Amino acid sequence: MLEMTLDKSKVQEFLRLLGENRRLFAPVKDRMGTKFSEVADPSLVCLDGLNTNLSPKEVVFPQWETLYTFKEDHANEVKLAAQETLLFGARPCDARALGLLDQVFTWEGIDDPYYLRRREKTCVVALACNTPGEACFCTSVGGSPVGEIGADVLAFDLGEQLYLRALTERGEALLKEASTLTEKATEEDKQAVQQAAAEAEKQLQAIPIPKDLAALKESFDAEIWEELGLKCLGCGTCAYVCPTCHCFDITDETKKGVGRRVRNWDSCAFSLFTLHGSGHNPRTTQAARYRQRVLHKFLYCPENFGEAFCVGCGRCITNCPAGLDLRAVLERLSSLAKVT
Numbered sequence: 001m002l003e004m005t006l007d008k009s010k011v012q013e014f015l016r017l018l019g020e021n022r023r024l025f026a027p028v029k030d031r032m033g034t035k036f037s038e039v040a041d042p043s044l045v046c047l048d049g050l051n052t053n054l055s056p057k058e059v060v061f062p063q064w065e066t067l068y069t070f071k072e073d074h075a076n077e078v079k080l081a082a083q084e085t086l087l088f089g090a091r092p093c094d095a096r097a098l099g100l101l102d103q104v105f106t107w108e109g110i111d112d113p114y115y116l117r118r119r120e121k122t123c124v125v126a127l128a129c130n131t132p133g134e135a136c137f138c139t140s141v142g143g144s145p146v147g148e149i150g151a152d153v154l155a156f157d158l159g160e161q162l163y164l165r166a167l168t169e170r171g172e173a174l175l176k177e178a179s180t181l182t183e184k185a186t187e188e189d190k191q192a193v194q195q196a197a198a199e200a201e202k203q204l205q206a207i208p209i210p211k212d213l214a215a216l217k218e219s220f221d222a223e224i225w226e227e228l229g230l231k232c233l234g235c236g237t238c239a240y241v242c243p244t245c246h247c248f249d250i251t252d253e254t255k256k257g258v259g260r261r262v263r264n265w266d267s268c269a270f271s272l273f274t275l276h277g278s279g280h281n282p283r284t285t286q287a288a289r290y291r292q293r294v295l296h297k298f299l300y301c302p303e304n305f306g307e308a309f310c311v312g313c314g315r316c317i318t319n320c321p322a323g324l325d326l327r328a329v330l331e332r333l334s335s336l337a338k339v340t
């Protein structure tokens with residue numbers, strides 16, 4: 001396992017070097033905080049913020065993309081080749097979420113080439129969280145502020161320097177490419193990392209997570225959904241900021257016989273989400289739609305993929321305009337089902 005350190009004064013040079021032959025995505029400041037953007041100038045990269053408002057899932061699963069273009073009865077496929085990409089500074093919860101998205105977009109042997117063309121070319125350097133945020137609960141859903149799942153390299157902020165641990169062959173190759181800028185990590189560095197990791201994990205709150213799937217199924221008609229549905233505005237923010245939400249819609253945009261077929265993110269919170277062509281809508285109330293969001297993550301995904309589709313990033317909590325707090329909902333569902 002390759003373990004290196006990088007002096008913080010060399011981070012920009014490191015990114016410039018690795019960005020020569022790759023697209024570089026990293027957190028940059030915006031008027032709302034920080035967000036993942038394609039970066040041409042590494043001096044704009046900001047590693048001080050914790051969770052960006054939008055997760056980096058956009059790098060592999062953009063908010064909208066053209067699947068193909070057409071003119072009258074002739075279709076033109078879009079190029080499926082993607083450029084090598086470096087996703088730098090994703091937090092461990094977001095890196096883990098990419099692993100969950102991988103399962104969706106390859107489910108039952110059906111590969112989504114639009115997703116995979118980007119994902120296969122993306123090298124992920126995750127940055128461990130020394131001080132988790134107030135809304136974070138990654139350890140309650142099987143993650144860690146220093147988790148390695150989904151990342152090729154795990155970085156730790158050690159004050160004056162970054163410690164970089166290669167986790168995959170791709171990560172190792174990346175670190176070797178920048179070896180003129182790094183030093184081999186010392187035993188002292190490794191001890192500092194262990195200490196920072198233990199302190200970070202201690203700071204996280206433990207949330208009761210309902211794990212009894214049969215009991216969760218029984219909550220389908222519980223009154224709690226009516227109450228929560230009255231609060232939910234159906235704005236879809238929670239799905240858009242969530243690193244694991246993956247629902248999309250496909251529409252044709254045409255003008256005078258020329259057009260394109262596009263895929264856009266969608267949200268189960270929207271009233272039109274389940275509207276059938278017949279006019280029938282099986283989820284006519286916000287209560288049913290809010291229930292769908294929670295049960296999809298904590299019941300249907302565990303049934304289909306063996307794990308909950310929540311990495312505890314807290315974005316849906318900090319961004320919900322109605323103040324709905326998923327932690328409180330999970331706690332109530334746990335006590336309803338009398339399981340944790």
Ligand code: SF4
Nearest residue numbers: 232233235236238320
């Ligand atoms: S962000 Fe809040 S109000 Fe908006 S759809 Fe989600 S739960 Fe409802």
Ligand code: SF4
Nearest residue numbers: 242310311313314316
């Ligand atoms: S459901 Fe909320 S806390 Fe869980 S991963 Fe999505 S945005 Fe983060």
